[in-house]
Amino acid sequence: MVDLQAQYQAIKADVDAGIQEVINSAAFIKGPKVEAFRQHLEEHLGVRHVIPVGNGTDALQIALMALGLKPGDEVITPTFTFIATAEVVALLGLTPVVVDVDRDTMNISVEAVRRAITPRTRAIVPVHLFGQCADMEPLMQLAREHHLYVVEDACQAIDAQYTFSDGTRCKAGCIGHIGCTSFFPSKNLGCYGDGGAIFTDNDRLAEEMRAIANHGMVVRYHHDRVGVNSRLDALQAAVLDAKLPHLNEYTRRRQEAAAAYNEGFRDNPRLLTPVCIPASTHVYHQYTLRVTGTDRDRLRDQLAERGIPAMIYYPVPLHLQKAYQDPRYKVGDFPAAEWLASCVLSLPMHTELDNEQLDYIIRNVNLLTA
Numbered sequence: 253m254v255d256l257q258a259q260y261q262a263i264k265a266d267v268d269a270g271i272q273e274v275i276n277s278a279a280f281i282k283g284p285k286v287e288a289f290r291q292h293l294e295e296h297l298g299v300r301h302v303i304p305v306g307n308g309t310d311a312l313q314i315a316l317m318a319l320g321l322k323p324g325d326e327v328i329t330p331t332f333t334f335i336a337t338a339e340v341v342a343l344l345g346l347t348p349v350v351v352d353v354d355r356d357t358m359n360i361s362v363e364a365v366r367r368a369i370t371p372r373t374r375a376i377v378p379v380h381l382f383g384q385c386a387d388m389e390p391l392m393q394l395a396r397e398h399h400l401y402v403v404e405d406a407c408q409a410i411d412a413q414y415t416f417s418d419g420t421r422c423k424a425g426c427i428g429h430i431g432c433t434s435f436f437p438s439k440n441l442g443c444y445g446d447g448g449a450i451f452t453d454n455d456r457l458a459e460e461m462r463a464i465a466n467h468g469m470v471v472r473y474h475h476d477r478v479g480v481n482s483r484l485d486a487l488q489a490a491v492l493d494a495k496l497p498h499l500n501e502y503t504r505r506r507q508e509a510a511a512a513y514n515e516g517f518r519d520n521p522r523l524l525t526p527v528c529i530p531a532s533t534h535v536y537h538q539y540t541l542r543v544t545g546t547d548r549d550r551l552r553d554q555l556a557e558r559g560i561p562a563m564i565y566y567p568v569p570l571h572l573q574k575a576y577q578d579p580r581y582k583v584g585d586f587p588a589a590e591w592l593a594s595c596v597l598s599l600p601m602h603t604e605l606d607n608e609q610l611d612y613i614i615r616n617v618n619l620l621t622a
């Protein structure tokens with residue numbers, strides 16, 4: 253699905269030098285490498301504050317901790333996503349309220365959010381799934397009307413760009429009150445272990461989240477609130493700082509691979525290719541087909557036999573997960589999400605796909621669905 257080894261070979265000198273520098277300095281926790289990467293990422297994204305943390309799940313948790321929510325407060329999130337989003341809501345004693353997604357974009361449905369708002373709703377956590385922004389203009393408008401916080405899960409969408417109707421452009425994660433991302437190795441900007449970051453333009457929230465990520469401490473050994481320990485490792489910051497200058501190029505290569513897939517599957521009536529909204533660019537964390545009129549799971553197995561990995565992100569929506577069983581929800585409540593869970597199939601997508609590999613994948617997918 254990804255080829256991190258080939259990508260490393262192309263930037264080996266810079267990565268190795270950065271790692272060596274950290275080892276020589278022995279500044280393994282915080283220190284100048286983390287600071288440098290933080291600053292470079294702030295400049296790259298055009299956001300006031302980047303707060304590096306231990307991983308994307310921590311980023312989401314710290315973001316929600318900073319909002320001063322009380323047990324029972326409701327947080328709205330899509331049911332078709334990775335589990336982390338709902339997990340942190342549940343861990344904090346908040347009430348996850350899941351809503352359906354759009355069948356075409358696979359992102360949170362703004363209409364469904366509107367219907368799910370109650371007097372207890374405090375925040376919305378849209379997920380920019382597979383690399384395309386959720387439709388943030390109407391979502392932010394809705395949030396303003398109801399005085400809700402918006403915490404973007406931009407773990408799959410770093411560098412995707414959203415254009416508002418007045419022409420304003422914002423990067424994914426820099427639109428709502430807070431944005432979260434992950435540097436998990438296979439993410440679009442991935443390190444060689446765990447890593448994550450929080451974005452915000454709000455000085456007060458930034459200060460709060462920096463303290464929370466550091467044991468709730470502003471003045472050393474004075475703890476004003478309950479916090480956690482979540483830091484971006486300096487060695488990982490060295491990897492990320494070497495990769496960041498290549499991010500535009502990496503995104504372009506993903507988009508080229510996606511364009512080749514789109515072209516290759518254009519005339520295949522059994523495959524629905526990704527649908528993009530005009531307001532957002534797509535950075536293709538995943539290239540996800542919707543397979544119709546043929547057995548998706550059999551197709552995946554047959555592709556595997558031909559040496560082509562394909563993955564199902566995600567086979568079970570949140571409302572049907574055992575750990576999140578809730579009398580409020582049952583099978584059939586979120587038809588788009590349940591349909592997607594039955595038909596999505598993600599093909600290999602990374603920065604090192606060459607034409608020969610793409611041709612081989614396209615040819616075999618078309619053959620097996622003919």
Ligand SMILES: *Cc1c(COP(=O)(O)O)cnc(C)c1O
Pocket residue numbers: 307308309310333334336337379405407408433434435436446447448
């Ligand atoms: C990867 C991911 C996360 C979690 O990131 P980690 O760094 O693995 O904790 C959260 N949400 C989404 C949508 C993700 O893809």
